[in-house]
Amino acid sequence: MPSSTQVQLVRRPRGWPTEEDFRTVSVELGDLAPGQVRVRNEFLSVDPYMRGRMNDGPSYAPPYALGETMTGAAVGRVEESTSDELPVGALVLHGLGWRDVTQADASAFRRVEEIPGGPSSLHLGLFGMPGLTAYAGLTAVAGLREGERVFVSGAAGAVGTAAGQIARLLGARTVIGSAGSAEKVALLTSRYGYDVALNYKEAPIREQLRAAAPEGIDVFFDNVGGDHLEAALDVLNPNGRAAVCGSISAYNDSAPKPGPDNLSRIVTRTLTLRGFLVGQHPDLADEYREAVTRWFAAGELAYDETVVDGVENAVTAFLSMLRGGNTGKMVVRV
Known part of the structure; x- marks a missing residue:
């Protein structure tokens, strides 16, 4: 039975979050239903907006539920599929981060192209x-x-x-x-x-x-x-x-x-x-993708990433980002 290592919020932070506000768990994944895919994430995103979702109050995004796995942007590859839309090996962008492996209906994932001269994590940063x-x-x-x-x-x-x-x-x-x-x-x-x-x-x-x-x-x-x-x-x-x-x-x-x-x-x-x-501003997504692809290919855009290894260190990466420990995009390499 495949399993997934996942990070959950167990306590609402008061002031600065601490490691004790989170827990890392192993979750067993069942067999794929028709039209589903299993994705092994390559990179997870940790972002400032996530801090607001840890509070139990009104905002533009619903708060994270206590005792449940958090969500966030991630990029990974399909390793098993029962969907004609997303074959094994496809690179996908999705919102089921804070875990190393995820599975869901194919509609939860968007296939993206490889970026010439750049890692897949750029889909979480400059291209994302x-x-x-x-x-x-x-x-x-x-x-x-x-x-x-x-x-x-x-x-x-x-x-x-x-x-x-x-x-x-x-x-x-x-x-x-x-x-x-x-x-x-x-x-x-x-x-x-x-x-x-x-x-x-x-x-x-x-x-x-x-x-x-x-x-x-x-x-x-x-x-x-x-x-x-x-x-x-x-x-x-x-x-x-x-x-x-x-x-x-x-x-x-x-x-x-x-x-x-x-x-x-x-x-x-x-x-x-x-x-x-x-x-x-979803109306600007295609316009921006065309522009960033052109600028990046011409060598007119630089990027830096601060990379932390291991989903078990995702909380450490998040806390470091809040304190300014990153240059460029903070990502977790799974």
Whole structure:
């Protein structure tokens, strides 16, 4: 009887999650029913949004159930099939992560192509949800125009590394990014197309951004919130736009923090702040796939991955990602 190693949530975190909030179990899998496939995952994704699903409260995605295996993006290969649609060996993308082997109806999986010159994990990063998030935020949400100045918070993460490069390819005049270490800051300018990179741990980001953007910024792509949002509000030019993608600085707070002290600038500078979810933009998926394939083949996009081995270490990878331990996409290699 085939089995699957799976990670379950057993306790709602209060503040920062700990290893004790999870358990790893072995689950026996039955025989395949007609039209089903069994997939051995190659890579699992751990993402910031998963922290919100560990809370029992209203959000855009339902909370994880206690005592049940969590879900998330994964890419793997079909190793057994009773479906004509997905033969053995097919590479598939799906939402049944946090486990090494999964099986379900073939409709739960989407066949994807091999990426020339790249690993299958790129379907979880640059070619997947983080890349599309960056593209949708810059184009559909912020309406980036050629010649504009852009600031990206959390610029060394999966979305941020994509956003900086895509902004450059779309014609941004200046791209500024923030990160939390000297090594990451160096990568932003040497590898990811950023003109200026700021280490928010060295000095208040509000002071650094004001000095780095004497002519202001037109677009803010926000992954962090908190002091980064406050800093951006200080320097957004009249009619500036903010695409608010995430607020990782607050995901593990046990109590609300005071908001920005300069919200009045939204009125006085006629700014637009718009939150968005990548799931609201399926219409851009084909457009982005064509663009990212072209850019990657031409050598115009770089990527980094932080890879943790073993599904039994998925929680460790997740916790590290929340604390900024990744450069580029954090993935678990199964």
